[in-house]
Amino acid sequence: MQIHILQFDERVGPGTFFTWLTELADEIAVWRCDHLQFPPVDTLEPLLLLGGHMGVNDAGRLPYLQQTADWLAPQIEGGRPVLAICLGGQLLAHSLGGRVDSQSCQEKGRCELNLTVAGRTDPLFTGLPDPFVSFAWHNDSFALPAGSQHLASSRLCPNQAFRYRNAWGVQFHPEVDAEIVAGWCQRSDGGTEPLKDFQAQQTSYFAHSRQLLANYWTECLKINSAGA
Numbered sequence: 001m002q003i004h005i006l007q008f009d010e011r012v013g014p015g016t017f018f019t020w021l022t023e024l025a026d027e028i029a030v031w032r033c034d035h036l037q038f039p040p041v042d043t044l045e046p047l048l049l050l051g052g053h054m055g056v057n058d059a060g061r062l063p064y065l066q067q068t069a070d071w072l073a074p075q076i077e078g079g080r081p082v083l084a085i086c087l088g089g090q091l092l093a094h095s096l097g098g099r100v101d102s103q104s105c106q107e108k109g110r111c112e113l114n115l116t117v118a119g120r121t122d123p124l125f126t127g128l129p130d131p132f133v134s135f136a137w138h139n140d141s142f143a144l145p146a147g148s149q150h151l152a153s154s155r156l157c158p159n160q161a162f163r164y165r166n167a168w169g170v171q172f173h174p175e176v177d178a179e180i181v182a183g184w185c186q187r188s189d190g191g192t193e194p195l196k197d198f199q200a201q202q203t204s205y206f207a208h209s210r211q212l213l214a215n216y217w218t219e220c221l222k223i224n225s226a227g228a
Contacts, residue, residue, distance in 0.1 A: 001046070001224060002027040004039035006068070008087060009052035011183065015175040017048065020210055024217045033068045041074075044227045046081040046220040049088025051173065055140045056090045056100040069095040079227065081220045082167035083124075089161075089169030090142045096164055098145035105157035107136035110197035111172060113160055119151035124161075124168050126215050133204045134172040137184055137194070141171060166223055168216070174209035178202065 003025045005014050014021070014030075021028050031037040039047065049072075059065040073095045076082060084092040090100045112131040119125055125132075136154070144150055144162050152161035154172070161170045181198045185191065198205070 001025060001221065002029060003046050003048060003220075005030045006033050006039070006047060006049045006088065007031065008033050008050060008065075008068075009054065011053060011187070012051045012087075013180075014048070014050060015180050016177050016206065016209065017175040017213055020213055021048075021217075024214070034062075034064050036064055036067065038068075038071050044078075044080055044224045046216075046223075047072075047075065047083070049082065049084035049091060050175070051086030051088060051137075054087065055102055056087070056094045057102045057140070065091065076165060076167045079166050079223065081216070081223050082169075083216045084167065084169045085175060086138055086171060086173055089171055090140060092164075092167055092169040093142035093145050093148075093162070096145035096148065098148075099143040100140055101143070102140050104139075105141040105159075106139050107154065107156050109136065109194040110134075110201050111136045111154045111156070111160075113152045113154055113172060115152050116150050118149045118163075119161065122149070122151050122163060123219050124163070124212060124215050125151070127211050128208055132208045133201050134174055134208065135176055135181070135194075135198055135205060136172045137176075137181075138171060142169065166219070174212050 031039055069091050094100050113134050115130040141157055148162040148164040150162055154160050181195050185195050
């Protein structure tokens with residue numbers, strides 16, 4: 001089965017997820033939404049939406065953000081599996097009519113994710129401890145779209161994960177590595193503390209991230225099998 005990666009920013013790539021997906025997927029296709037590239041439709045092949053330095057509320061000057069949301073909405077309603085990270089999660093929420101707030105619930109560095117009652121039984125988090133360790137880097141945050149299930153929260157950001165049908169949106173970053181984090185710190189003049197946070201917990205972080213991706217892939221296989 002092929003997976004389609006939607007990328008919005010050359011500085012925010014798939015990180016470790018690309019390597020791990022080479023072990024899971026038959027083929028990986030990367031689409032640059034900022035170049036108006038989009039995957040084929042009328043298929044249940046899974047989607048992975050990445051992050052970016054911009055925000056959903058920048059759509060006025062970056063119209064491809066709204067074009068992506070418009071493209072995404074019917075894919076979600078058609079039951080296509082989606083895992084959407086950070087900016088991707090915000091776009092997912094926006095495409096479902098949810099609000100995205102700028103400069104809201106900001107986080108940079110290590111974070112602990114607490115699962116909700118729904119999150120503890122959701123297949124995306126199977127095998128993960130509660131709480132589990134991840135990494136965050138965002139200035140904006142999403143409100144929960146109508147009809148979605150709230151799955152996870154952190155101390156600073158109550159809406160860390162949600163599910164709508166076969167689509168999952170997460171605010172945290174399960175895909176980064178130390179090189180990516182170091183680059184973000186350097187470009188943002190954010191100091192070295194987020195990188196130190198990451199390096200101190202990267203063993204647990206990689207284990208939890210890999211489990212989450214494996215869980216998503218298992219669900220994608222089930223969805224595609226049921227729709228075949």
